[in-house]
Amino acid sequence: MALVTFNDILPQARQAGRAVGAFNIANYETAKAVMIAAEAEQQPVILQVYHRLMSDPYISALGAMMRNMAEKASVPVAVHLDHGATFEQVKLAIDCGFSSVMFDGSQLPFAENLEQTRSAAEYAHRHGVTIEGEIGHVPLNGTEAAVNIPLSTPEEAAAFAAETGVDALAVSIGTAHGYYREEPKIAVDFAQQISAVVAIPLVLHGGSGTPHEKVKAVIKNGFAKVNVATEFQHTFQLRLQDELQKQDGKFLPLDKLMLAPTDAAVKHLRTLIHMFSHP
Numbered sequence: 001m002a003l004v005t006f007n008d009i010l011p012q013a014r015q016a017g018r019a020v021g022a023f024n025i026a027n028y029e030t031a032k033a034v035m036i037a038a039e040a041e042q043q044p045v046i047l048q049v050y051h052r053l054m055s056d057p058y059i060s061a062l063g064a065m066m067r068n069m070a071e072k073a074s075v076p077v078a079v080h081l082d083h084g085a086t087f088e089q090v091k092l093a094i095d096c097g098f099s100s101v102m103f104d105g106s107q108l109p110f111a112e113n114l115e116q117t118r119s120a121a122e123y124a125h126r127h128g129v130t131i132e133g134e135i136g137h138v139p140l141n142g143t144e145a146a147v148n149i150p151l152s153t154p155e156e157a158a159a160f161a162a163e164t165g166v167d168a169l170a171v172s173i174g175t176a177h178g179y180y181r182e183e184p185k186i187a188v189d190f191a192q193q194i195s196a197v198v199a200i201p202l203v204l205h206g207g208s209g210t211p212h213e214k215v216k217a218v219i220k221n222g223f224a225k226v227n228v229a230t231e232f233q234h235t236f237q238l239r240l241q242d243e244l245q246k247q248d249g250k251f252l253p254l255d256k257l258m259l260a261p262t263d264a265a266v267k268h269l270r271t272l273i274h275m276f277s278h279p
């Protein structure tokens, strides 16, 4: 029984200068890959789903599967909603048994983000669930916003954490979602300034393709959760493409077809988990 909330793993990681990997899964195989990698590394992990999947008609089945995997694990596992866009999604995730949620109001004006996040936090905490908030939007790579990424200010971050009661806070320090077209300017000094005034675990979004040395430096400055989606899902996809080419149209049962891509994802995830836990 190792299903946990953020409060069972993230404050400890922050204190030790480590981070827990939070990986966006999309199906059984990607979830299985995360679990095998975390067990092999003997590190806590966060299984998370992007909010788009909350409109899948069988999201409760996906939630039950993740919970079951967490409960059987020998390492602590949190089941988390990534970028919850509405209060309804937060509620649905909690109804589906998630142990943690994110409410992302980072595109709202600061005061409104604060108010809505505070309501979501009260609701989550009443249900024994932890919550992540976000300020200073982390944009999508290749979009106009990613060209000039607005950074959060330390004062804003401190006020937001104190007034919303969130358990973890995502702040923009120069990363973007997806792959980068050019090397990102990650503000490590800025991460230091935020971590000096915000005591709760900080969250790095846009971990894919961020130079490892920068990620390690940020982890040592209070960022105890690192989100990765694109990088490991792409590893899975490319290996699947190889397998399909090898099969050349011949039938192979899907469970067998998925073995090599799952294995490739496990190897990639183990490298990341190892780096995050030994920065």
Ligand SMILES: [Zn+2]
Pocket: 083, 138, 177, 205, 206, 227
């Ligand atoms: Zn994100």
